[in-house]
Amino acid sequence: MMPQLPETEPEPTKLASKPASRGRVIWRRLEHTPRFWIGATVLALFVLWALFGQFLTPWSPTDQDVNNMNYPPTILHWFGTDILGHDLYAQIVSGLQKSLIIGFIAGPAATIIAAVLGATAGYLGGWGDKVIAWLIDLMLVLPAFFILVLLYPFTHGSWVVMMIFLAVTGWMIMAQVIRNQTRSLREREFVKGARYMGFGTWSVVRRHIIPNVASLLIIDATLGIAAMILAETSLSFFGFGVQPPDVSLGTLLANGQSAATTRPWLFLFPAGTLIVLLLAISLVGDALRDAIDPTSGVNRA
Template identity: 50%
Template sequence: MSRPGGTLRGLAASRRVVIGASLLVMLFLLAFAGPYLAPWGWEDTDFTAFREPPSARHWFGTTQSGRDVFALTLRGMQKSLVIGLLVAVLSTALAALVGMVAGYLGGWPDRLLMWGVDLLLVLPAFLVVAVLAPSLGGGWPLLVLLLATFLWMVTARVVRAMTISLREREYVLAARFGGASTPWIIRRHILPHLASLLIVDAGLNVSVAIMAESGLSYFGFGVQPPDISLGTLIADGHGTATAYPWLSGFAAGLLVLTVLAVNLLGDGLRDLLDPTLEKGTP
């Protein structure tokens, strides 16, 4: 019979997963289906409405140039979500690859890979991305690559430590002595035991990536015009936030909701899937 603490932890985690996942699905639907319901496109201009507050004609109001804030906000939300998801997938995949290879092979591959991890850890990530992203002119795909480059190192160290423990298990040794190749052993016997960690890491990295992209875009180092993201919308409207709060308020609110939803989902998954957490003993 499980102890009450483990049961309560599981119920709390499940509640967070349901709330986070439901909110995230609604935000995705709003971002990608909302533009088809809106009367204005993000590139349209209403020359009869400049800086008008929210109304039946313009649901989130208009900008100083007459563009619809609702359409702009959803466009920016789309870009922030896509960047967050791509960065999370790339950084988690890189962490898994480097950590498992270093932990399983050991020796000089381990030392070389961990030297690279240590080098990246001491670099000022924000400054490096801020300098390279605008100067290289690669657009938002380059921003995705740069952000992913600086989000995987800590997870790689955790994966390496777990792989070192797993490589001494009997089934791994048996597969090795049976002539199985290193890629097969890693894919068949190492990766499945790390799946829960990687799923949780990818989920939490989405919010980290969205916040990083928004911060860089706010300061002009991220998504570049004419494209937009939530960060650029907040930056465009922050100077007149008291007089025209709708210019940046809706973008800021959706950014907070998105990060909250991802964090709730990630925390709930961590409590449900992380084998290092006590779930109760029989």
């Protein structure tokens, strides 16, 4: 009899690995992007500072220390005091709070307006597209900064109204981009299928168009935060934004510019806060852009 060979177990069938989702791919790219972590860490520290920084000092933004007016940084006043004895640290924290609120609300709000109008125009075509395109072109021609200056009397000095105006005047460029992207997406099979199945315009835009341009919207919303903070600071610097007794980084810069050489702490601390904040947001936005669309530029990570 022939010796019986031991039975060999059949090799298990190797299952094909499940392809990673787009979100996971983007996150993997971000994990290996140092500037993302630097920007996100600094931005998180600024948010924590704005939330809890006021508890680190006994002074409020409106308190006056008449015995220490125009004093440089000391243990009592970490960032010094101004000509009226206000604690500069407390005022910067208060101004940072307003800047972050305006940036984190007005920036994404402008992106939402751009997404809705741009996607609707690109999907509708015809007269609907022409009307919205005309509105976009009109808003692009008009200088947004001077429009905000002209509308300032109607804000009644309210920074909340100014925040709304910033959102309403900051959506046009992205709307044009979304409109062009949508005009190519509406010829895709899944959009045509949804249309033939009887879905309405807004349903198609919300379910099929906007999710496919979400990458662009995320980048725009992130960079829009920095743009809105800079816009608010510029308006407040020239006296068309936040008004006393409220303070913002723009008003602090305006008050400290004349003393930049004689009492430099009045200008350097607000300016340094603004520059580092905008740089951190820009690093996060730049890293997101390269992670979402690696062909947008040379990946420096």
